Every structure is written in structure tokens, then in C-alpha cells.
Amino acid sequence: MENKSQYAIQMKNITKRFGQVVANKNVNLDLKSGEILSLLGENGSGKTTLMNMLGGIYFPDEGEIFINGDKATIASPKDSFGYGIGMIHQHFKLVDVFTAAENIVLGLEGEKGKLNKASLHKAIREIADRYGFDIDPDQKVYDMSVSQKQTVEIVKVLYRGADILILDEPTAVLTPQETDKLFAVMRNMKADGKALIIITHKLHEVLSVSDRVAVLRKGEYIGCVDTKDATQQSLTEMMVGRSVSLNINRPVYENKEDLLIVDNITVRGKDGVKRLEDVSFTAKGGEILGIAGIAGSGQKELLEAIAGIQKLEQGSITYIDDKGENVLLSGMDPLDIIHKGILLSFVPEDRFGMGLVANMPITENIQLRTYRQGKGPMLDRNTPKALSQKIVDDLEVVTPDIDKIPIRRLSGGNVQKVLVGREISCSPRLLMTAYAVRGLDINTSYTIYDLLTEQKMKGVAVIYVGEDLDVLLELADRLVVLCGGKVSGVVDARTTTKEEVGLMMTKLGGGKS
Amino acid sequence: MNKNKEPLLHMSKRDGVTLQLKLLVRIISVILGFVISGIVIFAIVKMNPIQVYKSMAAGAFGTGTRMWFTVRDTMILTCIAAGLACAFKMRFWNIGAEGQMLVGGIATAFFMINYPSMSPVLLFACMIITSLLAGAIWGLIPGFFKAKWNTNETLFTLMLNYIAIQLTSFCVSKWEHPFGSNTVGVINQRTMAGWIGNMFSPGYNGDFAWTVVIVLLVCTFVYIYLKRTKQGFEVAVVGDSENTAMYSGIRVPNVYMRTMAISGALCGFAGFLAVSAVSHTISTSTAGGRGFTAIIVAWLAKMNPFYMILISFLLTFLDKGATQIASDFGLNEYASQIIMGIMLLCILGAEFFLNYKVALNKKNKEVA
Ligand SMILES: Nc1ncnc2c1ncn2[C@@H]1O[C@H](COP(=O)(O)OP(=O)(O)OP(=O)(O)O)[C@@H](O)[C@H]1O
Numbered sequence: 001m002e003n004k005s006q007y008a009i010q011m012k013n014i015t016k017r018f019g020q021v022v023a024n025k026n027v028n029l030d031l032k033s034g035e036i037l038s039l040l041g042e043n044g045s046g047k048t049t050l051m052n053m054l055g056g057i058y059f060p061d062e063g064e065i066f067i068n069g070d071k072a073t074i075a076s077p078k079d080s081f082g083y084g085i086g087m088i089h090q091h092f093k094l095v096d097v098f099t100a101a102e103n104i105v106l107g108l109e110g111e112k113g114k115l116n117k118a119s120l121h122k123a124i125r126e127i128a129d130r131y132g133f134d135i136d137p138d139q140k141v142y143d144m145s146v147s148q149k150q151t152v153e154i155v156k157v158l159y160r161g162a163d164i165l166i167l168d169e170p171t172a173v174l175t176p177q178e179t180d181k182l183f184a185v186m187r188n189m190k191a192d193g194k195a196l197i198i199i200t201h202k203l204h205e206v207l208s209v210s211d212r213v214a215v216l217r218k219g220e221y222i223g224c225v226d227t228k229d230a231t232q233q234s235l236t237e238m239m240v241g242r243s244v245s246l247n248i249n250r251p252v253y254e255n256k257e258d259l260l261i262v263d264n265i266t267v268r269g270k271d272g273v274k275r276l277e278d279v280s281f282t283a284k285g286g287e288i289l290g291i292a293g294i295a296g297s298g299q300k301e302l303l304e305a306i307a308g309i310q311k312l313e314q315g316s317i318t319y320i321d322d323k324g325e326n327v328l329l330s331g332m333d334p335l336d337i338i339h340k341g342i343l344l345s346f347v348p349e350d351r352f353g354m355g356l357v358a359n360m361p362i363t364e365n366i367q368l369r370t371y372r373q374g375k376g377p378m379l380d381r382n383t384p385k386a387l388s389q390k391i392v393d394d395l396e397v398v399t400p401d402i403d404k405i406p407i408r409r410l411s412g413g414n415v416q417k418v419l420v421g422r423e424i425s426c427s428p429r430l431l432m433t434a435y436a437v438r439g440l441d442i443n444t445s446y447t448i449y450d451l452l453t454e455q456k457m458k459g460v461a462v463i464y465v466g467e468d469l470d471v472l473l474e475l476a477d478r479l480v481v482l483c484g485g486k487v488s489g490v491v492d493a494r495t496t497t498k499e500e501v502g503l504m505m506t507k508l509g510g511g512k513s
Numbered sequence: 514m515n516k517n518k519e520p521l522l523h524m525s526k527r528d529g530v531t532l533q534l535k536l537l538v539r540i541i542s543v544i545l546g547f548v549i550s551g552i553v554i555f556a557i558v559k560m561n562p563i564q565v566y567k568s569m570a571a572g573a574f575g576t577g578t579r580m581w582f583t584v585r586d587t588m589i590l591t592c593i594a595a596g597l598a599c600a601f602k603m604r605f606w607n608i609g610a611e612g613q614m615l616v617g618g619i620a621t622a623f624f625m626i627n628y629p630s631m632s633p634v635l636l637f638a639c640m641i642i643t644s645l646l647a648g649a650i651w652g653l654i655p656g657f658f659k660a661k662w663n664t665n666e667t668l669f670t671l672m673l674n675y676i677a678i679q680l681t682s683f684c685v686s687k688w689e690h691p692f693g694s695n696t697v698g699v700i701n702q703r704t705m706a707g708w709i710g711n712m713f714s715p716g717y718n719g720d721f722a723w724t725v726v727i728v729l730l731v732c733t734f735v736y737i738y739l740k741r742t743k744q745g746f747e748v749a750v751v752g753d754s755e756n757t758a759m760y761s762g763i764r765v766p767n768v769y770m771r772t773m774a775i776s777g778a779l780c781g782f783a784g785f786l787a788v789s790a791v792s793h794t795i796s797t798s799t800a801g802g803r804g805f806t807a808i809i810v811a812w813l814a815k816m817n818p819f820y821m822i823l824i825s826f827l828l829t830f831l832d833k834g835a836t837q838i839a840s841d842f843g844l845n846e847y848a849s850q851i852i853m854g855i856m857l858l859c860i861l862g863a864e865f866f867l868n869y870k871v872a873l874n875k876k877n878k879e880v881a
């Protein structure tokens with residue numbers, strides 16, 4: 001402890017290339033002990049890459065890293081642990097069939113890994129009490145919500161003695177309440193002298209939790225500001241490099257017509273629990289219908305039921321085609337829907353789990369929608385290539401190329417752009433999106449809002465499942481509020497208030513009964 | 514406070530390796546394999562490695578006949594591997610090629626034994642079609658169970674191998690010839706009905722050029738099917754994510770069944786070749802473990818049927834060569850297995866270096 005520097009981490013002139021792509025270029029970053037630093041930047045600006053060099057996943061091509069003032073060589077995740085760095089990745093690496101406690105000691109050698117159950121539980125409790133975590137050491141991971149899994153990941157690195165915590169988009173998958181809890185824990189850790197770096201695209205979170213903000217743009221370090229001197233507008237401009245307007249334009253489409261009628265549907269999950277009960281609503285062409293609700297209130301099942309992936313236990317879903325004729329959607333599977341010529345697009349919540357094929361390049365992922373077109377058994381390879389290039393250009397997807405590297409290598413935001421771009425490119429009449437801007441930077445989020453509004457003005461019925469109430473209220477025309485799998489109410493987004501919707505989300509009918 | 518240990522090496526993923534480099538590294542790995550096994554042989558038995566290699570080469574290419582045998586076995590191994598690749602691309606662990614090959618062989622033998630006087634065109638058509646069908650059914654069964662009840666295909670395909678072996682024993686006892694020998698003997702020895710003959714000269718078993726042509730066609734088919742067709746695309750999507758497949762309108766159970774039928778059919782077809790072009794008989798050892806060896810071939814070749822030819826050739830060469838040195842130098846079977854092991858290790862090592870970059874850590878500057 002003799003030469004303990006004020007800086008927990010200093011990164012100097014770090015450069016990292018992936019083939020042609022320069023992910024980080026001469027980046028300098030300082031992190032003090034006892035502070036929370038936000039790392040901000042557009043999609044593909046190199047945030048994850050930079051942090052992965054601290055986590056021992058990548059090794060810098062150039063530059064030096066100092067930990068507590070000493071030069072460090074981090075060549076593996078194990079080295080990273082050795083330096084007291086704990087990284088929480090966006091995709092958790094827990095073993096499903098193990099309990100929280102088992103996951104926490106998994107792979108530990110020596111004394112700490114050999115504790116008996118009682119003392120291990122005691123140690124976990126101590127950490128939990130010290131920072132205010134909510135954790136049950138005996139719970140199995142497969143029974144956990146995303147937020148609980150995240151807690152296990154954090155406790156795991158703390159248990160291993162991390163002083164420096166790096167969280168890569170931890171809030172992307174959390175509800176606002178869970179986010180508040182996480183931030184409270186983070187503040188406790190900071191008070192305890194730990195140093196934290198958080199990556200998030202939500203500017204209000206940046207402003208509320210961090211002490212300083214470091215900004216990256218296209219792999220380059222732009223600068224660092226004290227959070228108290230920053231505003232959403234100033235941060236956006238730093239990030240994008242020019243002034244942008246953060247307003248959502250909400251025009252009115254005149255000839256609205258019913259396009260989808262959901263009538264009294266009930267859906268059960270695999271475990272037999274009712275996920276949706278007696279849900280009814282109508283979606284109109286030329287309208288953005290927002291679906292609001294606490295995460296897990298049946299949003300996923302609702303969209304999947306419409307897309308033909310979930311079976312209905314009861315009720316019906318009717319689609320009204322462009323000739324005004326009713327088509328019964330319920331009972332069809334996705335292929336039936338395609339064969340019927342129903343133009344339905346769907347951006348599912350789980351990108352790699354459902355919307356995309358992680359190991360295929362962009363072109364083949366784009367092709368997923370269109371490969372059936374054309375006569376004969378052979379694949380058409382040129383049309384998808386042209387379409388991919390167009391989507392990449394239109395949405396400014398940052399990628400080294402479109403048909404060689406697997407899509408999972410792209411940055412999180414760019415992956416989402418490809419998915420949304422593909423679904424819009426099918427010129428749908430009904431467009432469903434679940435958390436379409438999750439993981440997207442603020443500028444791109446607004447691009448997506450504009451794209452959805454553009455679709456609406458073409459007469460498309462847009463169903464938008466969102467988590468940010470402010471956005472829902474600004475973007476949507478009407479809101480269906482879900483609460484525990486039931487419709488709590490349908491309101492006009494132009495006249496309702498955030499409080500009213502918030503109440504309806506937690507109590508059926510907003511407590512008015 | 515940290516043990517500031519500098520690891521000697523560090524590893525990272527490697528991108529953008531050119532085709533030429535890949536080829537070069539692979540060739541070097543094979544050469545390295547020979548050099549290392551030479552050293553090992555020398556260390557163990559103090560025999561001149563050059564002499565040993567010569568003997569191996571003689572075993573595989575020593576005479577025209579031996580050369581053709583090597584080619585023939587390479588081709589049949591490739592045919593099985595190409596069939597397996599369809600299933601593997603779908604992440605369906607088909608380890609039932611032995612069984613699929615056997616039932617294909619039974620179907621072939623059935624027609625050869627029972628309809629020797631049919632017109633050759635009709636006879637071959639029957640043999641080919643039924644061997645494809647028999648293999649397809651043998652592949653379809655585990656595919657169907659996987660599709661309907663999500664049974665474990667590894668266990669299922671493996672168990673079907675034993676059923677196929679029993680079935681073969683049963684047929685052998687029915688078709689026994691001469692009586693009491695408990696073998697089928699060479700079928701149609703006199704008329705040679707249903708035999709695939711030479712291409713370049715009259716007669717049989719002089720050359721195996723037809724087999725080469727046929728298997729090249731199979732390779733081309735599999736290559737195009739997996740890479741260029743809509744169905745092949747579906748196979749790849751299902752292999753990567755069932756949910757994504759379902760989402761995009763692919764009926765996953767149908768793809769499982771369809772692909773396993775194709776995979777099984779091609780393995781059954783290998784059984785047809787083994788009976789009609791090679792042994793002209795059927796026994797429980799008609800497959801002879803090649804259904805398992807082909808698994809290695811398919812994976813090492815990364816599902817590319819044309820690479821499979823090279824890998825199959827290498828394995829066949831080693832196998833033949835090893836048998837030869839065993840008899841020439843009085844070594845036992847294990848010597849050949851050691852060589853085989855060293856070779857596979859070198860090939861896998863090459864794949865590792867092609868995928869990962871390993872760099873020495875220098876003290877200060879890191880330039881990769
Ligand atoms: N393993 C890799 N191989 C090739 N390119 C990569 C790899 N990892 C990242 N990149 C590229 O480096 C750039 C920076 O990516 P990175 O994931 O660091 O961005 P990010 O700032 O975390 O973005 P996001 O906010 O979208 O998560 C991107 O252009 C990405 O395509």
C-alpha cells in the first residue's frame with residue numbers, strides 16, 4: 001500500500017484494432033478510487049472493447065494500463081481478477097442448475113473455494129448486508145429473474161475481492177425499480193472506497209448515478225466532464241459531435257382503420273402459469289399503439305401470440321387484410337402467416353435467442369426473412385447482399401463487412417439496427433417491436449423512433465412495447481397498459497399522465513376499480 | 514500488492530487469415546506430424562524412420578492394386594462423412610452412420626441375392642433406391658423421435674447401430690452360403706450381377722474409378738445442398754437457434770426429419786458402395802467402424818465435402834501404412850495408433866493456431 005495512487009485505473013494511449021476496424025484509438029482513461037465513472041459513447045464507439053481490455057478478454061495493441069499506480073499486464077480474465085478488477089458482462093455467465101452460492105465459488109481455488117456451506121452463506125450474507133443486496137444463496141439460477149442473476153454476478157466478483165467494478169450496460173435489462181436498487185448498491189460500494197465504471201445509454205441514469213462522465217466517439221477519447229456540469233443535451237452533443245434535437249415528432253394519420261383485433265385471449269406459459277388473461281384490444285393502421293407494463297407482465301407472450309409462436313388457450317386474434325376481409329390469425333404458425341401473405345414484422349426482445357442467428361453474417365440474417373422468395377430450390381445470394389448494404393448504409397451500421405464476420409461480433413447497438421432494419425424493410429402492414437431501442441445510443445434511438453413514426457404515416461399499425469414511460473407517452477398514440485397479464489386500461493397517450501399510467505401498471509384499472 | 518507476474522504467452526482470437534496461409538499451415542502440420550511420429554518411432558524401436566515411411570508408402574501405394582484400394586477406401590469414408598455433415602450442420606449428433614450403412618448394405622445384398630437375373634439397369638436402380646431408402650428410414654427414426662418428443666439423438670442413433678448389427682446377423686443367417694459357413698460368401702461370384710465394375714478395363718476390382726466418380730457427385734450434391742439451397746439454409750438456421758428458426762417460419766420438426774432422412778440416405782448409399790463395388794458380400798463388419806471414423810473426418814473438414822476427401826485420404830493412408838509397418842517390422846497394432854494419434858494432434862494444433870494468435874509477451878511495447 002506504500003505507493004497507493006489516487007487512481008485505481010489509468011489507461012494510457014490504448015489502441016485496439018480488429019482487422020481493418022480501429023475499435024480504440026489512443027484512448028486515455030482515469031478512474032479514481034471511490035468514484036463512479038460513466039463511459040458514454042454511440043454504438044460501436046468502442047466502450048465494450050475498452051473495458052474488455054481491463055477484463056483480460058482482449059489485449060491492447062498499443063498503450064499501457066496502470067492499476068493503483070503500478071503498470072499492469074492483463075492477459076487473461078484471471079489476471080484481471082488478480083488486480084482486483086471485477087467485470088459484469090451484459091450476458092451473464094452463470095451455471096443454470098447451480099445455486100447462487102455454488103456459482104459464487106465456482107472455479108475458485110484454495111481457501112475461499114473450500115469454505116463449508118454455513119460459512120460461505122455467512123460470507124455472502126455479510127456482503128449482501130454491507131451493500132444492500134437482496135440475495136438468497138440457495139436459489140437456483142434457473143429460477144432467477146434477470147435482475148437476480150445480475151446480483152449474483154456482482155456478489156460473485158465482490159466475494160472474490162474486487163475493488164474495481166466494471167458494469168457493461170447493466171440497466172439495459174432492468175426495470176426502473178430494479179435500476180434504482182442497483183444504483184443504491186453502487187453508491188454504497190462507492191462509499192466503501194470501491195471504484196466503479198458503468199456503461200449505459202440512458203442519459204438520465206448517467207446524470208443520476210455517476211460522478212464523472214468519459215466520452216468516446218468512433219473509438220477516440222473525446223473528454224471527461226464532471227457530471228454536475230453536464231446535461232442530457234451537452235452529453236449528447238459530446239457523444240455525437242454535433243447538436244441534435246431530442247424531440248419526438250408525433251404527427252396524426254387521418255384514415256385510421258382497424259387492422260388487428262385481439263379478442264379475449266388467454267395464454268399459458270410452459271410451466272402452466274397464465275401469462276395473459278382475457279386480453280382484448282384493437283390496433284389500427286396509422287397508429288403507434290404503445291404497450292406499457294412492468295417487465296414480465298405478459299408483453300412477450302402477447303407479441304409472440306400474435307406472431308403465431310405462442311398457442312392461445314382461449315380467445316381469437318383477427319387480422320383485417322388490405323381488402324377489408326377478416327383473416328383469423330390465431331391457430332396459424334409463422335409459416336402459415338407468411339403463406340397467407342400477411343405482412344407482419346416482429347422485432348423480438350431476445351435478439352440472438354429469437355430474432356437473429358448469432359453465427360451468421362449480416363447478409364444471411366437479412367435473408368432469414370426473404371430466403372423463400374424466388375422459384376426453385378436454390379438460394380438467391382445477390383438480392384440479400386444489396387438489401388444488407390442498403391440497411392447498413394441507411395441506418396449507419398458500423399461493421400467491417402456484411403458477409404464475412406458473424407453478426408455476434410458487431411457491437412450491441414449495431415446488431416439491433418440490423419434487426420430493426422430488416423423488419424422494416426419487409427414493408428409490413430403490422431409492425432411489432434419489443435424494446436426496440438434497448439442497448440441503442442440516444443441518437444440511434446431517436447432514429448428508430450423516427451423510422452417507426454414514418455411507418456405509421458404510411459398506414460402501418462405499429463405495436464411498440466417499451467419500458468421508458470416518457471418515450472411511450474411521447475411516441476405512441478394510444479397505450480395499452482398491462483398489469484400481471486391483464487389489460488389494466490387503454491388510454492390516449494396525448495392526454496394521460498405518467499402518474500396515471502404508473503398506477504395502472506401496478507394496480508388493475510389504476511386502483512379506481 | 515499484486516503479484517505482477519508477466520505471463521510468457523498470451524492468446525487472442527485471430528481474424529482474417531488468408532486462404533493461402535491456411536493451406537500452408539495445414540500442410541506444414543501434416544509434415545510435422547510425420548516428422549514427430551518418425552522421431553517417436555525411432556525413439557521406441559530404434560528403427561530408421563525413413564525406412565518406416567517407405568514401408569508405409571508401400572503399404573498404401575506399393576502396387577497399382579494397393580493404390581486403388583487406398584483410393585476406394587478414401588472415397589467410401591468420404592461418402593459417409595458427407596452424409597454425416599448434413600446432420601452435424603444442424604447440430605444433430607448422428608453417430609449412427611454404422612447402422613445406416615449396414616441397412617443400406619442389406620438392401621443392396623437383398624436384390625443382388627434374390628434378383629440376379631434382372632436387367633442390370635433395373636437391378637442397379639432397385640439396389641440404389643432401396644439402399645437410399647433403408648438408410649433414410651434408419652436416419653428418420655431418431656429424427657422423428659427428436660422432432661416429436663425431443664429425445665436425445667446421440668443415444669438413439671447409437672442404439673440403432675446395434676439393432677442394425679442384429680438385423681445384419683439375421684440376414685446373414687438367412688442368406689448363408691455355403692450352408693454352415695455362417696457367412697454370405699461372395700454374392701453372384703460367377704455372374705457378377707449387381708457388381709460395379711472397372712471403368713478402364715473389362716472386369717472387376719481392377720480400378721475403382723466409378724466409385725470415385727459417384728462419390729465426387731455425392732460431395733458436389735452435399736456441398737451445393739448445404740451452401741446454396743433454401744433447405745440447406747434452413748438446416749444451418751435450425752443448427753444455430755431453434756427459436757430463431759421457428760420465429761422465421763421454419764417448421765423445425767420437419768427440418769429435423771427431412772435432414773436426418775437425407776443424412777441417413779447418404780450413409781445407406783455408402784453401404785451400397787461397400788457391397789456392390791467393394792466386398793460383394795454383407796457381414797456385420799461391412800461398416801467396420803468407418804461410421805465412427807467419418808465423424809472425425811466431417812468435423813476436421815468443417816463440413817466441407819471436398820476437404821473431407823483430403824482428410825479421408827490422410828486417415829486411410831495412415832491406416833494402410835500402419836498395417837504394412839506392423840507386418841514388415843513386427844510391430845503390433847499400437848504403433849499405428851500412435852502415429853494416427855500424433856497426426857490428429859498436429860492437425861488439431863494447426864486449427865488452433867489458425868483460430869488463435871499466440872504472442873510472446875515482451876517487456877514494454879506490445880506490437881501484435
Ligand atoms: N471481436 C471483434 N471482431 C471484430 N470487430 C469487433 C470485435 N469486437 C468489436 N468489434 C468492432 O469494434 C467496434 C467497437 O465495438 P464495441 O463493442 O466496443 O462498441 P460499443 O461501444 O460497446 O457499442 P455498443 O454501445 O453498441 O455496445 C465495432 O465497430 C465492432 O464492430
Ligand SMILES: [Mg+2]
Binds near residue numbers: 047048049411
Ligand atoms: Mg457494448
